[in-house]
Amino acid sequence: MFKDNYQKNNPMHGVKLADMLSYLIEELGLEEMGERYNIRAFSNNPGFKSALKFLRTTPWARQKIEELYIQTIQGK
Numbered sequence: 315m316f317k318d319n320y321q322k323n324n325p326m327h328g329v330k331l332a333d334m335l336s337y338l339i340e341e342l343g344l345e346e347m348g349e350r351y352n353i354r355a356f357s358n359n360p361g362f363k364s365a366l367k368f369l370r371t372t373p374w375a376r377q378k379i380e381e382l383y384i385q386t387i388q389g390k
Contacts (some may be wrong), residue, residue, distance in 0.1 A: 325387060326383075329383070331376070332366055335362065336362070337387075338379065338382060341386055342386070344361075344365065349378075353368070353378075354368075355367075
């Protein structure tokens, strides 16, 4: 029960990376994400699959996208 109460305030709880990326692409677009972060998967021949694969294998990039997701949902 303690675990459920703890996760209730976590905006990342239950959010899959693919869902997060879809949301950010819809809200900002890959071009804007590429401008904010120097990540080739967003700016050089961008695509959902390539960006998702990159984020799954690159912890620092995933961290940046998670932070951007939290900022974006809190801004609404």
